[in-house]
Amino acid sequence: MAQVPQRFFDALAVRAWCGLALDALGRAREEIDAINVYPVADGDTGTNLYLTVESAATAVEAVFAGYAADGPEGPTLADAARAMAHGALIGARGNSGTILAQLLRGMAQVLAGEEAAHADGRGLRRALRTAADSARRAVAHPVEGTVLTVATAAADAAGSTEGDCGQVARAAYDGARTALAATPGLLAVLQRAGVVDAGGRGLVVVLAALVETFTGETPRGTGPKTYGGGAGTHARPGRDAPAGAVPPAGCADAGGAADVPATGPAFEVIYLLEAEDAAVERLRQRLDALGDSLVVVGGDGLWNVHVHVDDAGAAVEAGVEAGRPHRIRITHFGAGDTHAPGAGRPPVERVARAVVAVVPGEGLAGLYTEAGATTVLARPGEPPASGELVDAVRRAHAHEVVLLPNDAELRHTAAAAAEQARAEGLRVALIPTRSAVQGIAALAVHEPERRFDEDVVAMTSAAGATRYAEITVAERQSWTMAGICQAGDVLGLIDGDVAVIGGDVTATATAVLDRMLSAGGEMVTLVLGDETPHTVATHLETHVREGYLAVDTVLHQGGRQGALLLIGVE
Numbered sequence: 001m002a003q004v005p006q007r008f009f010d011a012l013a014v015r016a017w018c019g020l021a022l023d024a025l026g027r028a029r030e031e032i033d034a035i036n037v038y039p040v041a042d043g044d045t046g047t048n049l050y051l052t053v054e055s056a057a058t059a060v061e062a063v064f065a066g067y068a069a070d071g072p073e074g075p076t077l078a079d080a081a082r083a084m085a086h087g088a089l090i091g092a093r094g095n096s097g098t099i100l101a102q103l104l105r106g107m108a109q110v111l112a113g114e115e116a117a118h119a120d121g122r123g124l125r126r127a128l129r130t131a132a133d134s135a136r137r138a139v140a141h142p143v144e145g146t147v148l149t150v151a152t153a154a155a156d157a158a159g160s161t162e163g164d165c166g167q168v169a170r171a172a173y174d175g176a177r178t179a180l181a182a183t184p185g186l187l188a189v190l191q192r193a194g195v196v197d198a199g200g201r202g203l204v205v206v207l208a209a210l211v212e213t214f215t216g217e218t219p220r221g222t223g224p225k226t227y228g229g230g231a232g233t234h235a236r237p238g239r240d241a242p243a244g245a246v247p248p249a250g251c252a253d254a255g256g257a258a259d260v261p262a263t264g265p266a267f268e269v270i271y272l273l274e275a276e277d278a279a280v281e282r283l284r285q286r287l288d289a290l291g292d293s294l295v296v297v298g299g300d301g302l303w304n305v306h307v308h309v310d311d312a313g314a315a316v317e318a319g320v321e322a323g324r325p326h327r328i329r330i331t332h333f334g335a336g337d338t339h340a341p342g343a344g345r346p347p348v349e350r351v352a353r354a355v356v357a358v359v360p361g362e363g364l365a366g367l368y369t370e371a372g373a374t375t376v377l378a379r380p381g382e383p384p385a386s387g388e389l390v391d392a393v394r395r396a397h398a399h400e401v402v403l404l405p406n407d408a409e410l411r412h413t414a415a416a417a418a419e420q421a422r423a424e425g426l427r428v429a430l431i432p433t434r435s436a437v438q439g440i441a442a443l444a445v446h447e448p449e450r451r452f453d454e455d456v457v458a459m460t461s462a463a464g465a466t467r468y469a470e471i472t473v474a475e476r477q478s479w480t481m482a483g484i485c486q487a488g489d490v491l492g493l494i495d496g497d498v499a500v501i502g503g504d505v506t507a508t509a510t511a512v513l514d515r516m517l518s519a520g521g522e523m524v525t526l527v528l529g530d531e532t533p534h535t536v537a538t539h540l541e542t543h544v545r546e547g548y549l550a551v552d553t554v555l556h557q558g559g560r561q562g563a564l565l566l567i568g569v570e
Contacts, residue, residue, distance in 0.1 A: 005216035008118035009111060009127075009165050011080035013213055015064060018057035018084060020209035025050040028205050035195035038146070038187060039095055039293045040264065040308065042331075045198035047394065048094030051387055052101055053206070055091020059083040077119065078112035085109075089304050090272060090327070093391065095293050096199030098270070098306040099147055100206070102138045102297035106131030121161075121168040128155040128172055140284065140294035145187030147199030153179030154207060166214035173207040173219055180204050265291045267312040268331040273303040275323025283322040290314055312369075316362065326379050326560060328362050330369055331395050353448045353455070354398035357439050358384060358406045358414075361561030364436050364527060371443050373404075380562035383410060389417035393428065400427045400452050402459060404442060408434040408496060429456040434496065435468035436561075437525045437568025462570070467519075469494045469512050471505060471565040490564075506536050509565055510543055516569040517548055524551060525568035527558040532565055 006013035025032075025046065032046025063075045063083040075083075085108035088101035110127040111119055119127070132155035135148060142148050157175025158168050180200045184191040211219050275283070280296060280303055287294050291309030298304050305325070309315045312330045319325035355373040359365045365375045374396040376384050393401050401421065405414035411432060418428040429452070433439045442459035450458070474489045480498035485491060492500035492512035499515060502508035513524070524544055528537050541553045558566065 005166070006214055007164070008120060009124055009214075010077050010118035011064075011075045013118075013165075014077065014080035014084055014111075015060050017210055017213040018053065018060050020212050021206045022050070022053045022057045024205045024209050025053055025202065028202070032198050032202050032205075035193075035201065036198040037193045037195060038189050038197065039143075040268070042395075044094060044391075044394065045096045046202060047391060048097040049100060049199070049202040049206075051093045051391055052088050052091055052097035054385075054387060056084045056088040056101075056104060058091075059087025077117060081108040081111040086302075089298050089302065092297070092304045092306075093270070094268070095295060095306055096147055096202060098295045098297055098304055099135050099139065099151075099199065100203065101304060102135045102295075103131040103151055103203070105297065105299070106134035109134075119165075121164045124165050124168045125155075125158045125161070128158045128168075131155065135297075138295055138297045140288050140296075141292070143187065145183040145185075145190060146197050147203050149183060149186065150176045150179045150197070150200035150203050154203070164214070166211070169207070169210045169214050170219065173204065173211050176200070176204050176207050264293075265308040265310045266332060267310065267315075268293075268306070268308050269312050269315040269328070270304070270306045270331075271316065271319055271325040271328040273298075273305050273319050273323050273325045274301055275303060276301070279322040283318055286318045287315060290318070313366070316366075324560075325362070327377050327382075328365055329377065330365070330375070351396075351398045353400040353402070353452065354396035355402045355404065355443060355446060356389070356392045356396050357404040357436075357443070358389070358410060359436055359439070360406070360558065360563070360566075361527075361529070362559035363530075363557040364440075364559070364561065367556055368439070368443065371446075373443060378407065378410075380560070383407070383413070386413045386416040386420065389414060390420045393417065393421045393426065394424075398426075401429070402442075402446070402456060403428055403430045404433045404439040404463075405430070406433045406436045406439040427452065431456065431460050431463055433463045435466075435470070435566065435568070436558075437468050437527060437566050438463040438466045440525060440556075441466040441568065441570050466525075466568050466570040467495060467516050467521075469499075469516060469567040469569075470563045471509050471512065471567070472563045505532065505564055506539050509536060509540060509567070513540060513543065513567060513569075516567065517544075517551065521548075521551055521569040523568075523570050524553045525556070525566075525570075526553065527556045527561065527566035527568075529561050529564050530557070530559050536565065 029046035029050050033043045036043050036045040060080055060083045063079050067073060067075050085105040088104045092098045092101035107127040110130050132151040135151055136142050154172040154176035158172040161168055161171035180196050183197040183200055190197055208219050284296055287307045291307050293308040295306040296303055307315055316328060357368050357373045358376045358378050359368050360378050365377050368375045374392050376388055376392045378384055403414055403418055414430055418430045421428045431442055442463040445458045445462045447455055470493045472491050474485045474487055474491050476487050478485060482498045482501050485501050490502045490505050490508040491498050492508045500508050500511045526537050526540060537555050544551050544553050
């Protein structure tokens, strides 16, 4: 269906732009992934940009849905712009996605400040300028030939254009497209591979959607052949690079960018951070000393932090010192995923098998990561979407993947993600774990050397043999399997159902544990939340040691996991 053009930048235009950009990135995702060579050749820039815009579009739709439920009035431009920026911030993925989130935030700062119900061409020019400038400030060490260069060129072209939103958007798109074609001349790694910058390519797609929003027409020349990469063709990194694209060793070209080293840090660390401005400035300095590709975006107490480091733990600890990090994602770059792949290098091989697990807290994320799993952090009240799980499966970079949802509520979401991954040619087995402690049991018996089916059976059996419990606090009065609870009561849930209602955490946890061990058991796993006194775990360990001979106890720190305590008995 043809897009109805918007005359001005109002709330409807924000909504239309997000929808069109998401559709366009969905079509271009694989192409953008294929040309991703900088800063890390991990082939996910298109996917990261798509997931970032998906989060922005979802937030905008939620604002419109809220107004529809309350009455006939719709959201203001400020409402929609702020929702777009917030959604992009909390959903930003990877280096390019984080920068795109800051670009959208910069635009929102201008659009939300408009006193009128809409912005005109002049307002759009200012929004694009603010976006480009704020994104450049968010990057610790800006590099020319990247998405920053493309964004600056778009703002420059828009700034020299008079007219309505459609004319300004088209000028920005044309300027960005021209700058994109020139990126191989500014960054040697792009010239060697015969490609343009992947993040910049994604921004051109997003700006093409902006043109369509205001004109109803898709700009000509937005397909995969519209960029130059030395030879002006779509080359796959390290395989199809044209012979003439390799500059002299160590040579800096027209943009003055020197060659990039051929190795880099081992981990990508991303997290949302609740912190004050002063603490974030100190965090920037500390992370800059730890690694590279540092991008810190956001404001007003909420930030998205992205960095490449060798010591992932130190990067997370720096966030803990600065404020409250959550949604922590740690990705290990596979062998050969370096910051500057050489021309002619063979493609990165997938590992044979990997485990992808959803975990409820930072402590368990670290535990699972140490055991070799790729993790997706589920913040309380914010379960991951299927797209997030598919992204994690892709990041695992394996032929065979075992998926552990670790939550009964995620069964359908995980099934949808597994089906999508299978459609992409991966072999995925979904083990219906309903708690993180069941996932721990499954991971403990995981052996990649076994046949896939045998490994899945063993992991499923271990998870199924683990009873699980959760100690939490009731938020409101309600009926339960154990009777009526009041707000503030301590609840003990066994296998998902309320079994004990009490007034004390230690007493309730002890009663739950006794019920679970009455059916027998050899191992008790305790996962302590960050708000739970350590004396609770000490009491339970002593209780098991004195009352249940030959039963071992292991304790883990779960971090901000929602529940006060998780218990597993196997």
